[in-house]
Amino acid sequence: MRGRVTLFWILLAAVVGFGLFQVKYKVQNLEDDLRRLNAAITAEQEQLHVLSAEWAYLNHPARLQELSARYLPLRPPTVDQIGTLDGLPHRTQAATGGAGGDVVGR
Amino acid sequence: MTPKPIATAHLDGTAKLSLEVGRNRLLLGGALFAVAFAAIAFRLADVSVIKTAGEPGVAAAAPARAFTAGRADIVDRNGVILATSLNTASLYANPRHVLDAREAARKLSRVLPELRAAVLLSKLTSGRSFVWIKRHLTPRQHNSVLRQGIPGLYFQREERRIYPQGRLFSHLLGFAGTDGIGLAGVEKKFNDSLRAGAKPLVLSVDTRIQHILAQELAAAVGEFRAAGGTGLVMDTDTGEIIAMASLPDFDPNVPHRSPAKALFNRATLGVYEMGSTFKIFTFAMALDSGAVRMSGGFDASKPIRVARFRITDYHGKNRWLSVPEIFMYSSNIGAAKMSLALGTRGQRDYLGRLGLLTPASVEVPEVGAPLLPSPWREINTMTIGYGHGIAVSPVQLIEAVATVVNGGIRYRATVLKPLGDQPAKGRRVLKRRTSREIRKLLRLVVTGGTGRQAHAPGYLVGGKTGTADKSGARGYRNKALLSSFVGVFPITAPRYVVLVMIDEPRGNKRTFGYATGGWVAAPAVSRFITRAGLLLGVAPVDEESAQVRRALRIRIPTAARGRRGQNIASF
Incomplete structure (x- = not known):
């Protein structure tokens, strides 16, 4: 009787100890993962930072102007191309009533 | 199960007594231990089960270090x-870790072609322990x-x-x-x-607007082979600077490659005698104080002689001029007489309130202090009336012009975008009525005066030309001009002020040799407004509409005083 109880406790201690080590290693692995991920996030953020600087550089208005003139059939809008909602002819039905006076480009 | 017979003994006397004592002591000790264990058990339960002190139930992950x-x-x-x-x-x-210097130099110069192999080789064989490549x-x-994999x-x-x-x-x-x-x-x-x-x-600046301003400024400086120039755009209702350019400029990525004079910020550090753009203030002061009325006028038929000075008109009409005409034709004689009507003290007070006597509060370290006459004599009062004898920075000028046209409230020039939505704080320095009158005069300059080339269809530009002789070591130098135009649009309800100033422009064939503000700077302002108006959110209007005409109607009295003048609102 006494022997069995002892055996039970020894077994329990062994199982719990094993479980504890399992959890410990798992936590250790997870912490390694976390560190790696955090490092990756920081690296990603640095990449983003570099890319945003490059984006700003590539969007230099002089460069865009030149590219637009070379590749696009667009020209700067002139005053004649600007109208207001008030300037539009009314529809026959009473379907108007939008806010007047806004600038509308065509 | 049969009960075990219990061995009993009867003890008497001292033996029994001592046994009783021992038992009692044992009981006491046991009780003490029991209490102690109970306390520990209770505390254990308290700490591990009940309270959440110590180790948290869920481990917090170390947060990613924010990238800076x-x-x-x-x-x-x-x-x-x-x-x-x-x-x-x-x-x-x-170099001590480099195994094969020759090979390393060859590989390096291949991936970094700007480095010469011979130089690299001498660096790599220098025997030191650190050399920058x-x-x-x-x-x-x-x-x-990295891909070359060179050791060392x-x-x-x-x-x-x-x-x-x-x-x-x-x-x-x-x-x-x-x-x-x-x-x-x-x-x-x-x-x-x-x-x-x-x-x-x-910052308060807008890259797109800055680009347009810088481009138009550079075009004007290039066309008139000028020594430099500056341009400013300001929001009239907040004092925010939307664009600020100064030529010659430099590349801040490599500032040391530019000559020292390119580092000079003409917009804030340079102080200049502005010339006729100052008449905006002369008129605002004289009208605001009541010293001069819009229906009044001055005799501008003869130059003024004071001591050794002689005040003449550039666009001379040689007759009596009404107040609007003095502004329109930019008469120095009229402006000088108007300043006298206001007086030295009044002029100084108004200029101070407009911020023209103290350095601008704009947030750059390079801020120039205005040059003021000392002592401030009557002759100074007269010359200041048309912008000579006082030197202010362009940012001071544009701030004061914004004050005059926005209804008379002064907002300090700033390069920072205000946080939140609270409206900018300003101080009233001029009457609303004065501002309205000046706006009409400014429009008059563009419709029929010296600033006709600043016209930008649909944007109702108003403004004033300025052409100042630059003063050198020995008095004023002829032919060295500072030509400027300060434009306001839309003049009926001003949103933005634009200043373009060209330093020492040279007239060319297109301008018939003229290098005045109206020929040099006004067209640049016109081009700027035409390109930037929509980006700035200003809706073009029909300049000939009845509403606009009514808002800008102005009476110009003729030489015969008191008679009803002709209506020239239809310019």
């Missing part, structure tokens, strides 16, 4: 990056050097300030030195907060 690249960014009002810090790799070598590699160069080469992470917009904001931004300390411009003014990192510094 040293100095904070500077962005424009729309968030476009104007200055940023990048971590770059700098390549250095430890190249500072601040681009990510691509970094990668290609190492990288040092360094921070570098980058200005993606190049020359566009050179004077406003200034620059930061290699050690990350701001040495000029906003970089210097806000050095401490920028170094603290964290949030980007948001």
Whole structure:
């Protein structure tokens, strides 16, 4: 009787100890993962930072102007191309009533 | 189960007594231990089950370290990056670790063609333990050097300030030195907060508007082979500077490659005798104080002689001129007489309230102090009436013009975008009525006066030309002019003020040799407004509409005083 109880406790201690080590290693692995991920996030953020600087550089208005003139059939809008909602002819039905006076480009 | 017979003994006397004592002591000790264990058990349960002290139930993950690249960014009002810090790799070598210097030099010069193999070889065989090969590699160069796998080469992470917009904001931004300390411009003014990192510094400028202004300014400076120029755009209702350009400029990425004079910020540091644009203030002061009425006028038929000075008109009409005509034809004689009507004290008070006697409060370290006459005699009062004998910076001028046209409220010039939505704080310095009258006069200059070339269809430009003789070491030099135009649009309800100033322009065939503000600076303002008006959110209007005509109607009295003048609202 006494022997069995002892055996039970020894077994329990062994199982719990094993479980504890399992959890410990798992936590250790997870912490390694976390560190790696955090490092990756920081690296990603640095990449983003570099890319945003490059984006700003590539969007230099002089460069865009030149590219637009070379590749696009667009020209700067002139005053004649600007109208207001008030300037539009009314529809026959009473379907108007939008806010007047806004600038509308065509 | 049969009960076990219990052995009993009967003890008497001292033996029994001592046994009783021992039993009692044992009981007491046991009780003490029981209490102690109970306390420990209770505490154990308390700590591990009931309270959540000590180890938290759920482990908190270590947060990702927020990425910082040293100095904070500077962005424009729309968030476009104007200055940023990048971590770059700098390549250095430890020649003692280099195995094959010849091979290493050959490989390096292949991936970094700007480095010569012979120079590299001498560096790599120098026997020292540290030599820089190249500072601040681009990510691509970094990668290609890494792929060569040369032993003995190492990288040092360094921070570098980058200005993606190049020359566009050179004077406003200034620059930061290699050690990350701001040495000029906003970089210097806000050095401490920028170094603290964290949030980007948001400026009031707009990159698109800045580009248009810089381009038109450069075109004017180029066309008239001028020594330089400056341009400013200001929001009349907040004092925010939307664009600020000064030529010659420099590339803040490599400021040391530019001549020292290119670092000079004409918009804020330079102080100039502005010439006729100052008449805006002369008229505003005289009308506001009541010294002069719109229906009045002055005799401008003869030059004024005071002591050794002689005040003459550039666009002389040689007759009696009404107040609107004096403005329209930019008569110096009329303006001088008008200043006398107001008086020296009144002039000084008004100029002070308009901020023209103290340095501008704009947030750059390079702010020029105005040059004032001392003592302030009557002759100074007269010359200041048409913008000579007092020198102010362009940013002071535009701030004061904004004050005059926006209804008379002074907002301090700023290069910072205000936080939140609270309206800018201003101080009233002129009557609303004065502002309205000046606006009509400014429109008159563009419809029928010296500033006709500033006309930008649909945007109702008003403005004033200025042409000042530059003073040199020996008095005023002829032919060295400072030609400017300050434009306001739309004049019926001003939103923006634009100043273009060209330093020492030379007239050409197109301008029939003229290099005055109306010929040189006014067309640049016209082109700027035509291009930038829509970006600035100003809706073009029909300039011939009855509403506009009514708002700008002005009576010009004729020489015969008191008679009803002709109506010239239909210019």
